[in-house]
Amino acid sequence: xxxxxxxxxxxxxxxxxxxxxxxxxxxxxxxxxxxxxxxxxxxxxxxxxxxxxxxxxxxxxxxxxxxxxxxxxxxxxxxxxxxxxxxxxxxxxxxxxxxxxxxxxxxxxxxxxxxxxxxxxxxxxxxxxxxxxxxxxxxxxxxxxxxxxxxxxxxxxxxxxxxxxxxxxxxxxxxxxxxxxxxxxxxxxxxxxxxxxxxxxxxxxxxxxxxxxxxxxxxxxxxxxxxxxxxxxxxxxxxxxxxxxxxxxxx
Amino acid sequence: xxxxxxxxxxxxxxxxxxxxxxxxxxxxxxxxxxxxxxxxxxxxxxxxxxxxxxxxxxxxxxxxxxxxxxxxxxxxxxxxxxxxxxxxxxxxxxxxxxxxxxxxxxxxxxxxxxxxxxxxxxxxxxxxxxxxxxxxxxxxxxxxxxxxxxxxxxxxxxxxxxxxxxxxxxxxxxxxxxxxxxxxxxxxxxxxxxxxxxxxxxxxxxxxxxxxxxxxxxxxxxxxxxxxxxxxxxxxxxxxxxxxxxxxxxxxxxxxxxxxxxxxxxxxxxxxxxxxxxxxxxxxxxxxxxxxxxxxxxxxxxxxxxxxxxxxxxxxxxxxxxxxxxxxxxxxxxxxxxxxxxxxxxxxxxxxxxxxxxxxxxxxxxxxxxxxxxxxxxxxxxxxxxxxxxxxxxxxxxxxxxxxxxxxxxxxxxxxxxxxxxx
Numbered sequence: 223x224x225x226x227x228x229x230x231x232x233x234x235x236x237x238x239x240x241x242x243x244x245x246x247x248x249x250x251x252x253x254x255x256x257x258x259x260x261x262x263x264x265x266x267x268x269x270x271x272x273x274x275x276x277x278x279x280x281x282x283x284x285x286x287x288x289x290x291x292x293x294x295x296x297x298x299x300x301x302x303x304x305x306x307x308x309x310x311x312x313x314x315x316x317x318x319x320x321x322x323x324x325x326x327x328x329x330x331x332x333x334x335x336x337x338x339x340x341x342x343x344x345x346x347x348x349x350x351x352x353x354x355x356x357x358x359x360x361x362x363x364x365x366x367x368x369x370x371x372x373x374x375x376x377x378x379x380x381x382x383x384x385x386x387x388x389x390x391x392x393x394x395x396x397x398x399x400x401x402x403x404x405x406x407x408x409x410x411x412x413x414x415x416x417x418x419x420x421x422x423x424x425x426x427x428x429x430x431x432x433x434x435x436x437x438x439x440x441x442x443x444x445x446x447x448x449x450x451x452x453x454x455x456x457x458x459x460x461x462x463x464x465x466x467x468x469x470x471x472x473x
Numbered sequence: 474x475x476x477x478x479x480x481x482x483x484x485x486x487x488x489x490x491x492x493x494x495x496x497x498x499x500x501x502x503x504x505x506x507x508x509x510x511x512x513x514x515x516x517x518x519x520x521x522x523x524x525x526x527x528x529x530x531x532x533x534x535x536x537x538x539x540x541x542x543x544x545x546x547x548x549x550x551x552x553x554x555x556x557x558x559x560x561x562x563x564x565x566x567x568x569x570x571x572x573x574x575x576x577x578x579x580x581x582x583x584x585x586x587x588x589x590x591x592x593x594x595x596x597x598x599x600x601x602x603x604x605x606x607x608x609x610x611x612x613x614x615x616x617x618x619x620x621x622x623x624x625x626x627x628x629x630x631x632x633x634x635x636x637x638x639x640x641x642x643x644x645x646x647x648x649x650x651x652x653x654x655x656x657x658x659x660x661x662x663x664x665x666x667x668x669x670x671x672x673x674x675x676x677x678x679x680x681x682x683x684x685x686x687x688x689x690x691x692x693x694x695x696x697x698x699x700x701x702x703x704x705x706x707x708x709x710x711x712x713x714x715x716x717x718x719x720x721x722x723x724x725x726x727x728x729x730x731x732x733x734x735x736x737x738x739x740x741x742x743x744x745x746x747x748x749x750x751x752x753x754x755x756x757x758x759x760x761x762x763x764x765x766x767x768x769x770x771x772x773x774x775x776x777x778x779x780x781x782x783x784x785x786x787x788x789x790x791x792x793x794x795x796x797x798x799x800x801x802x803x804x805x806x807x808x809x810x811x812x813x814x815x816x817x818x819x820x821x822x823x824x825x826x827x828x829x830x831x832x833x834x835x836x837x838x839x840x841x842x843x844x845x846x847x848x849x850x851x852x853x854x855x856x857x858x859x860x861x862x863x864x865x866x867x868x869x870x871x872x873x874x875x876x877x878x879x880x881x882x883x884x885x886x887x888x889x890x891x892x893x894x895x896x
Binding site: 270272291292293294296297301302304308309310311312313317320321322324331334335384385388 | 755758759762763764766767769770773774776777778779780781782783784785
C-alpha cells in the first residue's frame with residue numbers, strides 16, 4: 223500500500239536521506255531501524271509531508287503523495303505519532319480525541335450554532351468513538367483529565383489512540399517505546415499487534431528497542447547515515463554482517 | 474544584605490531623577506510666536522528629589538520590607554481553596570451572567586444620560602474584546618491591527634448611509650460581513666507567520682487602513698471624517714425631535730409621550746447590549762464546537778494538529794474572519810452612536826486598549842473580558858480628577874495588575890466536554 227522509491231532529502235550541504243526505498247504491504251508491520259542520526263525521523267517527516275523530499279517518489283495506495291501538504295496526507299489515511307509526545311496539553315483527554323475527528327464532524331458552522339439533530343448525532347458518535355478507543359488503551363478512567371497531567375506512558379498510549387480515531391490505514395509510530403518501562407513496552411507490543419490483527423491497520427515503526435522490533439515486525443529496513451543498509455525479515459537482518467557492524471555492535 | 478543592595482538602590486534613585494527631571498522639571502512656554510523652555514518651580518524640584526530618596530530607601534531595605542509584607546494576613550482567604558467541580562462552576566457562571574444581563578436591561582432607566590452613554594461605549598468594547606478574544610485568546614494569533622476591522626465596520630455604515638442612504642439595520646450585517654471579508658483577505662498573507670512576525674504584519678495592516686481612510690479624501694472625507702450618520706430606528710420610528718426621513722414616524726409621538734433626548738441614548742444602549750449578548754452567546758457556542766477545538770489545538774501544538782489532518786489555512790482563517798466579523802458589528806454601532814467618525818478614532822492605541830482588555834480579563838475567558846472592558850473604560854473616567862496624571866494612574870494600575878495577577882482577572886477555565894459514563 224505504501225511504496226517509497228529512492229527517497230532523498232537534502233538540507234543544504236547535508237544529505238540526510240539518500241536513496242532510501244521501502245514498502246509496506248497491507249496487514250504488515252514494518253520497522254525502520256538505524257543508529258541515532260541515521261535519518262529515520264527525516265524519512266518519517268518526508269512521508270508525512272512535513273518536509274518536501276528533494277528526490278524520489280512516495281506512492282500511497284496508487285497515489286503519488288510527495289510534496290503534498292501534511293494535513294492532506296493525513297486525511298488519506300497515513301497518520302503518525304511523534305518521537306516526543308505531542309498532545310494538546312491543556313485540553314482534556316477526550317477532547318484530544320475529538321480534535322482528531324475534526325473532519326468526521328460536520329464542519330458547517332450554522333448547523334453547529336443551532337445544534338441540529340444531525341450535528342448532535344455526529345457529536346455523539348465521535349464521543350462514542352473516543353470512549354471506545356480510550357477503553358481500548360486503558361485510559362477511560364482518565365477521560366476528563368487534562369492530557370498534560372497524564373503520566374508519560376499514558377501520554378504515549380493517548381497519542382496512539384488519537385491517531386486511531388482518525389481511522390487510518392497506515393499508522394506511523396516514531397519510537398513509541400522511548401521512555402517506557404519494560405512492562406509498559408510489553409503492553410505496547412500487544413497493542414501494536416492487536417491494531418494490525420483486529421483493526422487491519424498497517425504499521426510503520428521506528429524503534430530502538432530491539433526486543434520490540436524483533437518480536438512484532440514482519441520486515442525490517444535498516445538505515446545508516448541516510449543510506450539503506452539492509453532489509454528483510456527480522457532473522458535475516460539479525461544475521462546480516464553489515465547490520466551487526468553498523469548498529470548492533472561487533473560482539 | 475544592605476551593602477549588597479546599596480549599588481542597586483543608588484542606580485534606581487539616579488534613574489528616577491534622570492527620568493523625572495525632564496518630564497516634570499522642564500516646561501514648554503509660549504513666548505510670543507516662539508516656544509521656550511523653562512525650569513519648573515522649586516516645589517516640583519524638591520518633589521523629584523524626595524521621590525528619588527524614597528526610591529533609594531525602598532530599594533535599600535527592599536528585602537526587609539517585602540518580608541514584612543509577606544507576613545501580613547492574607548488579603549484573599551479564598552486563594553487556596555479547592556477549585557469547584559466543573560458542572561457547579563459552569564452553572565454559577567451562567568447564573569452570574571444572566572444576572573448581569575437582567576441588571577443591565579433595567580439599569581439605564583434609573584441613571585443619568587452620561588452614564589448610559591459611557592455604558593454603551595463599554596458594551597462596544599465588550600464586543601470588540603470578545604471578538605479579539607477569539608483571535609488572540611483561543612487561536613493564539615497575536616493581532617495588533619484589530620482596530621482596522623472596527624474601522625471597516627464603522628466606515629461601511631458611514632459611507633453607505635452617505636452615498637446610498639442605507640439605514641442602520643441594513644448596514645449592521647453589511648458592515649460585519651465586509652469586516653469579515655477584510656479579515657479573510659488579511660488572513661491569507663499572514664498564515665505562515667506566527668508570534669512576533671504576525672504581530673508586526675497585523676500592526677502594519679491596521680495602519681494601512683487608517684492612513685487610507687485619512688488620505689482618500691474624495692471618498693472618506695479624509696481627516697474631516699464623515700458626519701450625519703443616521704441613528705438606528707425602531708420599526709421605522711425615529712428618536713429625534715423631528716422626523717428626518719420621509720415615511721418615518723417619531724417615537725415620542727407614536728407613544729404619546731413627551732420628547733426626551735434620553736430615549737435615543739437608552740435605545741442605542743439596548744441595541745449594543747443585545748448585540749454584545751449575541752456576540753457572547755455565539756462565541757461561547759463556537760468554543761464548544763469542532764471549530765473552537767481546532768483553534769485551541771492549533772494554538773497548543775500546530776504540528777500535532779496538522780498531523781491529524783487539520784488544515785492550518787482553514788483554521789486560522791476562520792479565527793481571523795470570525796474575529797473581524799464581530800469587530801465590524803461593533804464598528805457599526807460605534808458609528809451610529811457617535812454620528813460622526815474620523816480616522817482619529819481608529820489609531821493604534823485603540824488596538825492596544827482592546828488587546829489590554831483581553832489580556833487583563835484573562836485570555837479566552839468571557840466573563841473576565843467583560844469585567845476588564847468595564848474596568849478599562851471606566852477607570853480613566855473615574856481617574857479624571859487626577860487630570861494630567863490620568864493615563865499615568867491607568868498605566869500604573871495595568872503594571873501592578875500584571876505583576877500580581879499575570880493570568881488576568883478571571884483566567885479561562887474552559888468548560889471541558891466531559892465523557893459521561895454509560896453503565
